[in-house]
Amino acid sequence: MDRIIIRGGRRLEGKVCISGAKNAALTLLPCALLTDEPLTLRNLPRLADVDSFGHLLNQLGVSTTVEGSKPEEFGRVMTLRAATISSTVAPYDIVRKMRASILVLGPLMARAGEATVSLPGGCAIGNRPIDLHLKALEALGAHIELAAGYVKATAPKGGLTGGHISFPVVSVGATENALMAAVLAKGATVIENAAREPEITDLAKCLIAMGARIEGLRTDTLTIQGVEELHGATYSVMPDRIEAGSYACAAAITGGSLELVGARKETMPSILTGLQDAGLIVEDVAGGIKVSADGRLRPLSISTAPYPAFPTDMQAQFMAMLSLADGTSLLTETIFENRYMHVPELARMGADIEVRGRSAVVRGVEKLIGAPVMATDLRASMSLVLAGLAAEGETQVSRVYHLDRGYERLEEKLQAVGADIERASDG
Numbered sequence: 001m002d003r004i005i006i007r008g009g010r011r012l013e014g015k016v017c018i019s020g021a022k023n024a025a026l027t028l029l030p031c032a033l034l035t036d037e038p039l040t041l042r043n044l045p046r047l048a049d050v051d052s053f054g055h056l057l058n059q060l061g062v063s064t065t066v067e068g069s070k071p072e073e074f075g076r077v078m079t080l081r082a083a084t085i086s087s088t089v090a091p092y093d094i095v096r097k098m099r100a101s102i103l104v105l106g107p108l109m110a111r112a113g114e115a116t117v118s119l120p121g122g123c124a125i126g127n128r129p130i131d132l133h134l135k136a137l138e139a140l141g142a143h144i145e146l147a148a149g150y151v152k153a154t155a156p157k158g159g160l161t162g163g164h165i166s167f168p169v170v171s172v173g174a175t176e177n178a179l180m181a182a183v184l185a186k187g188a189t190v191i192e193n194a195a196r197e198p199e200i201t202d203l204a205k206c207l208i209a210m211g212a213r214i215e216g217l218r219t220d221t222l223t224i225q226g227v228e229e230l231h232g233a234t235y236s237v238m239p240d241r242i243e244a245g246s247y248a249c250a251a252a253i254t255g256g257s258l259e260l261v262g263a264r265k266e267t268m269p270s271i272l273t274g275l276q277d278a279g280l281i282v283e284d285v286a287g288g289i290k291v292s293a294d295g296r297l298r299p300l301s302i303s304t305a306p307y308p309a310f311p312t313d314m315q316a317q318f319m320a321m322l323s324l325a326d327g328t329s330l331l332t333e334t335i336f337e338n339r340y341m342h343v344p345e346l347a348r349m350g351a352d353i354e355v356r357g358r359s360a361v362v363r364g365v366e367k368l369i370g371a372p373v374m375a376t377d378l379r380a381s382m383s384l385v386l387a388g389l390a391a392e393g394e395t396q397v398s399r400v401y402h403l404d405r406g407y408e409r410l411e412e413k414l415q416a417v418g419a420d421i422e423r424a425s426d427g
């Protein structure tokens with residue numbers, strides 16, 4: 001298994017190219033199931049999850065071809081074509097490894113009228129139920145059965161019909177599944193209390209490019225007028241706001257200055273406000289954003305919540321950064337009940353953090369010290385890399401496969417801006 005080895009203490013300076021967003025890519029890929037014509041996705045990040053999703057789609061009968069696989073090229077182009085759907089089953093083995101697999105449910109129902117998808121179950125960051133995904137499909141006429149760990153959904157004879165969906169809590173995944181199911185349903189669908197994450201807008205824009213009729217983009221009410229069929233399209237995946245935020249934290253924690261090339265300011269309001277409140281200088285530059293440290297970091301009080309509030313996917317990275325702030329910060333996690341797996345590992349590097357239920361009290365320390373650490377999820381692993389960049393001495397982060405799910409060419413991007421970081425393989 002690979003490890004990342006970091007010798008910390010170097011100030012980072014320069015430009016980092018921001019890749020296509022994982023969480024957008026993973027909801028754009030299943031759109032290929034909605035048409036028998038080719039869907040070409042540009043700016044796809046080179047990530048383990050994107051490859052796994054491609055394999056899942058192959059099993060369902062989708063052909064995939066990839067261009068731009070040369071190591072020096074960023075942003076792959078994948079053309080997907082679901083001329084026919086040969087299987088409507090997403091098996092446990094794949095869904096277990098990649099939770100986004102659940103996003104084939106809506107499109108399979110829309111196109112094939114049936115889907116059998118493994119229940120995802122819990123994962124390291126907490127319980128991740130799918131009851132809202134299922135209720136949304138039921139509102140469109142689907143019949144749902146649960147048996148042997150699988151959801152079996154079937155549409156009535158004439159297919160799904162438009163309906164009224166009102167989510168009791170904001171769910172990104174359930175909004176995505178509902179949207180992808182509704183675009184081919186007969187008649188109109190209204191989704192209330194829809195998630196407003198930029199990745200949802202990216203999905204809606206791609207569906208519109210494929211011929212869907214959707215109104216209310218960027219708002220919490222989406223109105224969809226079902227169409228007979230969708231056609232092929234070419235669509236470019238939005239830049240990854242969480243990757244951009246993570247590199248901004250790298251600039252902050254090393255007292256450095258990084259230009260985040262391609263980052264879109266309008267997709268990361270609360271992240272940028274958090275950085276500014278922590279004392280960083282955030283500037284618009286041509287084609288991106290520049291984030292620079294300006295003295296000691298200030299403590300913050302932050303609560304995660306659905307967009308446009310502070311994202312749960314940035315909580316761990318901010319915690320690493322705030323562990324070196326000049327004072328005590330309070331972080332509250334409202335989305336996932338167990339997203340503090342990085343706390344004991346950061347503590348092994350000298351951070352002073354106390355978890356009290358859903359909150360974490362982070363008392364800033366003068367310095368962190370390198371140590372061997374490991375994490376059980378993606379953003380927790382990134383928080384340890386950030387801590388390692390600032391720490392005195394050597395940090396070894398194991399279980400690198402978590403990072404490979406969400407950060408394209410992490411070591412390469414960090415080396416280019418001055419980090420002493422490498423990947424070691426134990427064979």
Ligand SMILES: CC(=O)N[C@H]1[C@@H](OP(=O)(O)OP(=O)(O)OC[C@H]2O[C@@H](n3ccc(=O)[nH]c3=O)[C@H](O)[C@@H]2O)O[C@H](CO)[C@@H](O)[C@@H]1O
Nearest residue numbers: 128129130131132133169170171172173174306312313335
């Ligand atoms: C609102 C939010 O921040 N969502 C995050 C969530 O998306 P993801 O789509 O995985 O999760 P949801 O947005 O669906 O979950 C939001 C909340 O709703 C609850 N829920 C969800 C579905 C359901 O059927 N029933 C139910 O009760 C969840 O337990 C959670 O507390 O994790 C992703 C990966 O970290 C993040 O990129 C998303 O930003």
Ligand SMILES: C=C(OP(=O)(O)O)C(=O)O
Nearest residue numbers: 023099100313378379406
């Ligand atoms: C937890 C994450 O992703 P996933 O929902 O794919 O597990 C994430 O992007 O931080």
